[in-house]
Amino acid sequence: MEQALVLSCPMYQIQPYGISSHQSQPVVTWIGYPNTTGLPTIDYRITDSFTDPPHSKQKHVEELVRLPECFLCYIPSPEAGPVSPTPALSNGFITFGSFNNLAKITPKVLQVWARILCAVPNSRLVVKCKPFGCDSVRQRFLAMLEQMGLEPLRVDLLPLILLNHDHMQAYSLMDISLDTFPYAGTTTTCESLYMGVPCITMAGAVHAHNVGVSLLSKVGLGHLVAKNEEEYVRLALQLASDISALSNLRMSLRDLMSKSPVCDGPNFTLGLETTYRNMWHRYCEGDVPSLRRIELIQQQQGVPEDISIKNGDSTRISWSSDGLPESIKANGSSAVSPPTANHSCGENRSQINNL
Numbered sequence: 001m002e003q004a005l006v007l008s009c010p011m012y013q014i015q016p017y018g019i020s021s022h023q024s025q026p027v028v029t030w031i032g033y034p035n036t037t038g039l040p041t042i043d044y045r046i047t048d049s050f051t052d053p054p055h056s057k058q059k060h061v062e063e064l065v066r067l068p069e070c071f072l073c074y075i076p077s078p079e080a081g082p083v084s085p086t087p088a089l090s091n092g093f094i095t096f097g098s099f100n101n102l103a104k105i106t107p108k109v110l111q112v113w114a115r116i117l118c119a120v121p122n123s124r125l126v127v128k129c130k131p132f133g134c135d136s137v138r139q140r141f142l143a144m145l146e147q148m149g150l151e152p153l154r155v156d157l158l159p160l161i162l163l164n165h166d167h168m169q170a171y172s173l174m175d176i177s178l179d180t181f182p183y184a185g186t187t188t189t190c191e192s193l194y195m196g197v198p199c200i201t202m203a204g205a206v207h208a209h210n211v212g213v214s215l216l217s218k219v220g221l222g223h224l225v226a227k228n229e230e231e232y233v234r235l236a237l238q239l240a241s242d243i244s245a246l247s248n249l250r251m252s253l254r255d256l257m258s259k260s261p262v263c264d265g266p267n268f269t270l271g272l273e274t275t276y277r278n279m280w281h282r283y284c285e286g287d288v289p290s291l292r293r294i295e296l297i298q299q300q301q302g303v304p305e306d307i308s309i310k311n312g313d314s315t316r317i318s319w320s321s322d323g324l325p326e327s328i329k330a331n332g333s334s335a336v337s338p339p340t341a342n343h344s345c346g347e348n349r350s351q352i353n354n355l
Contacts, residue, residue, distance in 0.1 A: 097174030
């Protein structure tokens, strides 16, 4: 039967796999870490055409495999609760917000957010993240914003909210969600959209920067994707200028998202299974990207005594060189011809074709 080893965990957890766990199957990295593993023994990285467009110059060792729609599928929490009216209707002012990880909220992000709030009279900012349970962290955050011209009294900082229902309902505090850059939100963006809060995001040069581009485009909000900081500010101001339109979008956004490819589990699964099956077919035919990569490294650096490759039913690769190999490439191109190894998958291949 077809099989693939899929690694969906942070980089520091997958390093050992590149040395000792390349078994008789394609090795794939997906979700968990939005960049190349840098390991020549990984065959593929799963993505999509928005997060990693064909013209991307982001470096990677894996061969990119783009899913038909979005690179992820979001299953809404059953504890989310209903979408609440946009708070500007009762408040009389716009509230911008972000529930992203504090590490993503860089000084540059704060500068852009401060520009937006300073341009929208009486507007407020609500930011929620775990470190705000510490008073010194809150004070430092507020001091940075004050240096950028935003009064601390216009900012609400919320710590971690333990119950998922309460966390999701906290989106009722904001009218417009502001994405982070160059490391965009993922789960927080999905949650924001599902709770009816439109999000302003910015396109960039790498996968981590483009996650919001993929999500918004697939939900039908591609017009909220900015190309640069100036457009990011302009889109936020434009969205905040019409509370009636903002209210209408909010009350229709959950249905819009629920019917989008982002929440279409069956079709997503079909696309992912097809992708795995194609990888397995290629493996059975001896088309193994990691082996081509190792061959290229050997050609470029010679074959050290401490590197051994065994082709057959169980492919084992040991690699002790430090640093990234010269074969790191952009967009998965490779000038090395496929290896001639036969992985003896004939019986399994016939089973696959009958599925």
